[in-house]
Amino acid sequence: MIWILLKQTLRGIFRDKFHSFINVFGLGLGIACCIIGLLFIQDEWSADRRHANAGRIYRYGVQMTIGGVTGVQTTCNAAAGPLLKEFIPGIESYIRIGSAGEILVKHKADAFQEENFLWADPGLLTAFSHSFVHGNPADGLNRNNTMVLTRSLARKIFGERNPVGQMLEIENHGPFEITGVIADPPLSDHLQFTALLSFSTLFKGLDQAELFQPSNLSGDMGYGLYFLFAPGFTAEEFAAQERRFYGKYQAAVDGIQYLGLVEPLTDIRLRSSLDSGQAAVNARFLFWFGGIVLFILFLACVNYVNLTTARASKRAKEIGIKKVVGSSHGALVAHLLTESLVFVLVALAAGIILAQIILALTPLNEVIGKNLQVNPLSNPILLPALAAIWVVVGVLAGLYPAFYLARLSPVRTLKGKAGSPAAGRFIRQALLVAQFVITIAAVALTLLMVRQLDYVHGKDLGFRKDHVVVIKVTEAGLLNRVDAFKDEVRRCPGVRAAACSNAVPGLGYTGFAFNWETSSGEMKLHAFPSLQADSDYFRTMDIQLIQGRNFSRPASRADFRNKSLEVVVNERLVRLMGWQEPIGKRFQYGTVVGVVRDFHFDPLHYDIRPVFITAPMDPAPYVSASIRGDRIRETLQQLRARWQAFAPGYPFAYTFLDQRIARIYTEDEKQQKLATLFAGVCLLISCLGLFALASFTIGQRTKEIGIRRALGASLASVVVLLGRRFVLWVLLANALAWPLTYLAMRQWLESFVFRTPIGIGVFLLAGVSVLLVAMLTVSVQSIRAARANPVDSLRYE
Amino acid sequence: MIRLRDITRYYTNGFVKTFVLRGVRLDVAEGEFLTIMGPSGAGKSTLLHILGMLDATSEGEYYFHDIPVHELTERRRTELHQQNIGFVFQSYHLIDDLTVYENLETPLLYKKVKAAERKSLVADMLDRFGIVAKKDLFPAQLSGGQQQLVAVARAMIIHPRLILADEPTGNLNSKQGEEIMALFRELNRAGTTIIQVTHSEKNAAYSHRIIHLCDGWVTGHQLAASG
Structure with a gap:
């Protein structure tokens, strides 16, 4: 029995190559995403568990x-x-x-x-x-x-x-x-x-x-x-x-x-x-990744269900005959489920191959920072997981079509009356709309991610980040002479200003707990992040001094002992301490001499923190040089020459500050790339489904089209007639997707302290672009159907 | 063998009841060859489907070998049908994706016949109907007459006591039609009860008895020429 079913299913797959291909490819792609998602989750979950202890x-x-x-x-x-x-x-x-x-x-x-x-x-x-x-x-x-x-x-x-x-x-x-x-x-x-x-x-x-x-x-x-x-x-x-x-x-x-x-x-x-x-970032990413992978699998299953039930009329005759020759309802359901299992098995094989191809040939692994591989034999969970996917998808996707088809009355099917595309249409449409809700949401979210990252890149950080070259001096002997090197750098014609500091944006601060004078005059312990930077730093970085003055002299250990350190604080610290008149306020080892405007030293995920800045007591290893934008190449060559004279035998290693800052957001960029990829897959699968369904319903209406054309309908009017319903569905999907997406967007943006506003623009752009792709998908077939000679389609009646 | 009492079949469409069969009373004896005739829409096919247990009655009683079919559960009805009844249709209704051999095998699969026995039964049928050479072909590769031959073979393979044929020669040319009818006569003589629906007087002549249906009523009984 099982062999006959198997044979029959495979023959059915080859008979209707077009729909079978869409079905196998769509479901295979969904399963491939599912496999990758599974590997990803396994990888995250097994983090550090490989150690025997x-x-x-x-x-x-x-x-x-x-x-x-x-x-x-x-x-x-x-x-x-x-x-x-x-x-x-x-x-x-x-x-x-x-x-x-x-x-x-x-x-x-x-x-x-x-x-x-x-x-x-x-x-x-x-x-x-x-x-x-x-x-x-x-x-x-x-x-x-x-x-x-x-x-x-x-x-x-x-x-x-x-x-x-x-x-x-x-x-x-x-x-x-x-x-x-x-x-x-x-x-x-x-x-x-x-x-x-x-x-x-x-x-x-x-x-x-x-x-x-x-x-x-x-x-x-x-x-x-x-x-x-x-x-x-x-x-x-x-x-x-x-x-x-x-x-x-x-x-x-x-x-x-x-x-x-x-x-x-x-x-x-x-x-x-x-x-x-x-950990929360990791867990959230895992959750997000797993969720989207399940969504994609769902989309692919929807395609399967839709295509199978839409093709019911083609199957109905066979079902009727089987009932006539003695099949019971149960046997038919079993048969159709088996068929679905066989089909999903084929899709599973396609999925494994697709997953291999995606992992081997696309930069996905690089993007998610992993080394995922599909090794069903060496990976202990993969085989059972694949079996589970097989059964779950096979049964879930097969269940509705199986009961739907097995229920058809043999008398009516043999007369060609049952299994018409009208039957089950509501469910098909609902599923199609659900697909497009997900797709529109994915596209809109991706657009928002792009916009947020643009916002982050473009935001005024409160300091200069373009055309700033950072050179780090690490070797102890060289470090002692770092000020001399800084002076050399400053003398380069292309350099506007240069300064030394013990940290650069993105590296974070060192925190210190000191006693600070409160607004009421007593001394109280506060832990604040600190930065050590010389008096040229504010000019080099264009950090604005808004009150008081810059450091008057380099700091030394003696200042520390004598409690005569000069300190510059940012606005946030002034506000936190509640100082009315910050200049002259005491702290454990010195006095506040100046206030600078707030600047974003931390990534924009975090709020600005209260920071105090002192001149370096020990040589500060980072030399930042603000250079003129029009002669970057020459200036870099000058810097290299200076470096080689200063540190013979050491490689000249420099970074641009804006690139350093961009690196902070690689995690976000990674998410955005992934989102783009997944949104693309969602769109592809949904359109595959739409394409197949459209080809099917249009095929069903061949006679109607023929009659209309024979009565003199224009090409355009027929295309509109055929496409109208699909457009309405996608519009409905838009209406449902927008509020849901808005909530998801708010959730995602919460991880940033500084956020781009959620405008109507992303929704419109996502909605319109998905609509256009959908219309294109449908119109290709509508036009073909409308252009066919009406005589051909009517001849068979 | 078959006892129909006051069989009525109607379809409800909104508030309108459309009657297809009205108070049909019919007895068929074992070994009989019966023809149902009547104009289009008279209810012939519906009667055949009810006899074949594919369709239920709205009112009335149907006894098959004294078993009250109208009272049976779906499962018992399928069983009864599986064991006793073979169907032949005007448009053959073979399964396109299966070969001749596999088409013949299908009813046996549903009857859960063992593989070895299936093989010999199918081989018997192929042999008996002279289609051994065609066993690996698909229906689309056969002529209409050959397809109908396979359909009859498929109906016969479970050794049914009753064969129901719905315009079995309607799609065939006259020579092929005669062959199929001759085959029916042969099967009938070997003991199988046959009920056919036809428009053709010529085909009706092969049977023992003819009943006429019109607008759902039985309008006449007639003994056929051969009877």
Whole structure:
């Protein structure tokens, strides 16, 4: 029985190649999207779970309450690890990490600028599971000046040779011996790096007992900390004991309230409590991605249902005969469902191939920052998932057509009366409208994303971002002479102004908790972000000084001791402190001398924060040069020459500030690209469905068209007649889509503090463009039908 | 074999009842060859469909071998129909996507006949109707007469006690028509009860008895020439 059904279904598919192709391709595309979505979700979900000890690894964070304001950070002092392990026996080992930042690596004559090096304790190789290409976990980072490379970096520097035992020269830290090579951490891993440097090197030659004291816990909180808990030890037990830890050491620290927190490694990606902002972004993206993928699958199923029921009249005769020769209603439903399952199986195969093609040939993987692959054999969830998709889609898409067709009366079908396209038309139309609601919403949302990103790019940030070149000086010897280099830069003819600072927009600030004079005159502890920049900075960046004056002199350590630092604050800080007259207000180490207009140092996802600016006490590594827009190339050459004279042998690495800022929004751009892609797929699938349905209904009306033409109807009037109904449906879809889309837009924009207004424009543009595409789809066939010779269509009657 | 008592069939369209059959009373004995004649719209096909259990009666009683068909559930009716009745239509109604062989096999599949037995039954039929050479062809590759032959073979394959034929020669030329009618006579002589609907006096002559329908009423009984 099953073989006959199979044979019959396949023959049916080949008989009507046009509709079958649309059906298989449309459904296949939907399934391909579903597979990709599934892989994506699997990848996100399994983030960090690949580590054998994943269940026992926890990330540490510190909650600090300063002046009534509570904040959580995931970095702490390097002493926290050893001290906590000593205090809490349930901690098996600790793993500290530190970012090495932008760093220069030299191998013989070659120099490489690297960004993703981590300082790490040996536990990173033993507690976490990294697979070794060369060397072994046990002696990875145990000694000072040892390092482990990832395979890609090893290949970049050494080619295919085994580099274990070789030496690399690391800027400011001397020669490092390579002790191992590991596979690159998968992109879903929370810790990303290209090489690991032994953590102990950071403190070599220093007295560890002196260094790792409770009194140091509140200083230099720049290191990440992970624990491997002993089996059975829980986060709750940790919390209880850790409270005693700070109870004991509270006296040793300042007036800040500390609370140590841990969260499972596996929660970091989607459910982090310590860094909830990023996790929320990840989770929301996952939700959004999963949702849209389901929508696409739904669209594809709708096409299947619509085409199958629309073709009912072609099938009706067969159904009637089967009833006459003895088939029961149940057997027919079973038969039609089987047919649907067979069909979906074909579409599934097409979907797998399409998914492969999409992942291999389109930049999708790059856009979503993943390396997804369709490997049904090696991926344990893929086969069951494919089977589930098969059954769910097969049954869901097949159910309505099956019952619809099996219900037809044999007497009427054999007379050719039942199964006319009028039957089930309401459901078909409703489904079609639903398709277009989704499509219009997808297009409108995409347009809004584009508009928001344009808005972000075009927004006045309160400082100059065009034609600003940023050069970072990292090597300690060079850094001491950075002011001299800045002066050299300033003397280039194409340079308007140049300044040094310890941060640039997008890097974020360092925060400090100091006592500030309140409007009532007392001193109170406040934690504010700070920026160190010299007196040229405001001019270089076009940041407007609105009150008081600029720094009168460079700052020094002595100013700190003598409490004679000059500080410039932004408007937001003035407002927060409630100062009427900001100039002359005191803070712990000096006096406010000026106020600048607010500027957006943080991404536009965040509001402007109160910031204070001091002149650098230590050499500031970022040299920003504002250059003239008309001679960029020459100016860059001049800068290069200056750099080579200043730092012979070091590569001249520079970035443009606007590009740096654009990079902050890569995540948003990624979402926008994906949205564009999905909106395109939605439109494609919906139009495929519309195309097939239109060809079908128009085919049904061939006789009517023939009669009208024979009676003298013009071509245009027939095209209008045929297209009118489809246009009405799309208009109805617009009416339904707009309010829904508006809500979705508001939701999306909420992640930005600074938003473009939602105008009627995006709706009109989306509605009209979808309508035009739909009209084009339908009119191709209407015109063909209307132009056919009426004699041909009437002859058969 | 068949007992119809006061069979009435109407369709309700809004408030208007359209009568197709009115108080039809008919007895058919086992082994009979009966012809139903009448003008277009007289209700011939509807009567045939009711006899074939494809359509329900609005009023009246239908006994098939003393089983009250009008009281049966859909499932029992399908079963009864599956075991006992074969249909032949004017336009053959073969399944286009299936070969001759598969078309013959279909009723057996619904009767859940085992594969080996199916094979021998289909082979028997192909042989008996002389269409072995055509078994792998699709209906569209056959002439009308050949298609009707396959349709009759398909009706016969379940060894029905009753064959219902709705204008079986209507789409055939006269030679093909005669062949099909001869085949019916042969089947009837072998014991199968046959009820046919036809306009053709010539075809009616093959049967034992003729009833005339007009506007849903039975207007006459007549013994046919061969009877």
